[in-house]
Amino acid sequence: MKTALITGVTGQDGAYLSELLLGKGYNVHGVKRRASSFNSARIDHLYQDPHEQDVKFHLHYGDMTDSTNLIRLVQEVQPDEIYNLAAQSHVQVSFETPEYTANADGIGTLRMLEAIRILGLEKTCRFYQASTSELYGLVQAVPQREDTPFYPRSPYAAAKLYAYWITVNYREAYGMHASNGILFNHESPLRGETFVTRKITRAAAAISLGLQERLYLGNLDAKRDWGHARDYVEGMWRIVQQDTADDFVLATGQTQTVRSFVEAAMQAVGITIEWTGSGIDEKGLRAGSNEVLVEVDPRYFRPTEVDLLIGDPTKAREKLGWSATTSLEQMVAEMVESDLAVVQKEQERKDRHG
Numbered sequence: 001m002k003t004a005l006i007t008g009v010t011g012q013d014g015a016y017l018s019e020l021l022l023g024k025g026y027n028v029h030g031v032k033r034r035a036s037s038f039n040s041a042r043i044d045h046l047y048q049d050p051h052e053q054d055v056k057f058h059l060h061y062g063d064m065t066d067s068t069n070l071i072r073l074v075q076e077v078q079p080d081e082i083y084n085l086a087a088q089s090h091v092q093v094s095f096e097t098p099e100y101t102a103n104a105d106g107i108g109t110l111r112m113l114e115a116i117r118i119l120g121l122e123k124t125c126r127f128y129q130a131s132t133s134e135l136y137g138l139v140q141a142v143p144q145r146e147d148t149p150f151y152p153r154s155p156y157a158a159a160k161l162y163a164y165w166i167t168v169n170y171r172e173a174y175g176m177h178a179s180n181g182i183l184f185n186h187e188s189p190l191r192g193e194t195f196v197t198r199k200i201t202r203a204a205a206a207i208s209l210g211l212q213e214r215l216y217l218g219n220l221d222a223k224r225d226w227g228h229a230r231d232y233v234e235g236m237w238r239i240v241q242q243d244t245a246d247d248f249v250l251a252t253g254q255t256q257t258v259r260s261f262v263e264a265a266m267q268a269v270g271i272t273i274e275w276t277g278s279g280i281d282e283k284g285l286r287a288g289s290n291e292v293l294v295e296v297d298p299r300y301f302r303p304t305e306v307d308l309l310i311g312d313p314t315k316a317r318e319k320l321g322w323s324a325t326t327s328l329e330q331m332v333a334e335m336v337e338s339d340l341a342v343v344q345k346e347q348e349r350k351d352r353h354g
């Protein structure tokens with residue numbers, strides 16, 4: 001029976017990965033941060049009372065900025081596999097908190113690798129690093145593959161660049177089984193509400209129920225390669241099961257604009273959008289009326305933007321037997337359906353409490 005340690009267990013990917021590994025019979029240990037309010041909604045359904053017999057899912061307090069904490073946790077858990085998913089993962093927020101982002105996302109990865117080395121587990125503990133398509137940043141070549149040059153465009157991407165290379169370095173220097181998954185955007189009903197897809201599906205749901213008037217967005221022309229998180233955590237696991245550690249792109253190979261994601265989400269709730277204007281005057285009008293439902297607000301523009309991401313998942317398909325199985329249409333439908341229920345429930349709670 002294998003034991004896995006997951007940092008960032010309370011996040012979108014942490015929740016899907018925990019489910020996957022528990023389903024495979026793993027003992028799963030998750031690292032969660034102390035917060036003044038509950039931050040475990042995504043994994044509450046997996047919680048097991050530690051007083052019960054045969055507990056498979058364990059939670060520990062921890063933080064990527066605290067090396068003594070990480071060393072102690074790795075010592076206590078003695079994991080066969082570590083999935084390093086913890087990060088300040090919001091690109092725009094990284095422009096506001098660049099130092100913290102570098103500390104948690106960049107040096108945090110080093111701290112975990114050093115914890116493995118200090119404890120002499122280099123040959124027994126496998127390591128997965130949550131690397132990102134944001135590394136490609138300013139377009140050098142498309143579609144982006146494992147050997148496409150990186151050009152980070154945010155403090156987040158620069159921190160993740162360090163994390164990528166320190167993972168490669170520990171593999172080469174100490175013979176560690178340490179791999180990077182270079183994952184393109186992946187979404188789900190569990191996606192954080194300030195990432196663009198979830199912001200859109202949530203707004204589509206609220207607008208269709210008459211609970212929100214308008215959706216304000218930034219750059220509608222950015223193109224992303226969007227897949228489903230459930231598919232991508234399967235890819236993470238397959239990367240770690242390889243005999244030899246290596247780096248892999250996980251992507252769908254398709255790209256769409258933010259604008260077309262808006263259209264798809266609105267369509268899913270029966271609203272047809274017609275665009276008028278251009279640039280920051282861009283407005284999304286509901287077809288057949290003058291009602292503006294979507295408006296561009298420059299506050300959501302980034303100081304430096306990543307215009308186009310489209311991944312080439314050939315290596316993952318050939319070596320891991322992995323490919324994305326959920327279409328964008330299926331994912332949008334699932335997210336919108338979930339958000340209709342979420343928004344309705346929130347409204348009922350508000351109504352009850354006046």
Ligand code: NDP
Binds near residue numbers: 013087
């Ligand atoms: P989320 O933002 O949903 O989750 C991030 C997790 O990291 C949360 O559990 C968060 O805790 C935790 N965390 C943040 N800072 C710290 C810290 N200092 N110490 C310990 N834990 C911390 O991200 P995703 O699940 O979407 O992504 C998982 C990883 O994959 C991230 O590293 C992200 O950068 C990377 N990635 C994501 C992609 C995507 O499209 N989703 C694509 C490529 C890479 P809390 O809940 O308390 O905030």
Ligand code: GDR
Binds near residue numbers: 089258
């Ligand atoms: P991204 O995801 O930056 O790709 O990083 P996000 O959903 O935040 O942005 C995608 C694109 O949409 C544009 N955009 C907006 N974005 C947000 N958040 N809010 C808006 O209102 C808005 N309007 C337009 C953005 O400018 C951008 O071009 C995600 C994160 O999960 C990272 O952790 C991960 O590494 C990468 O995906 C791959």
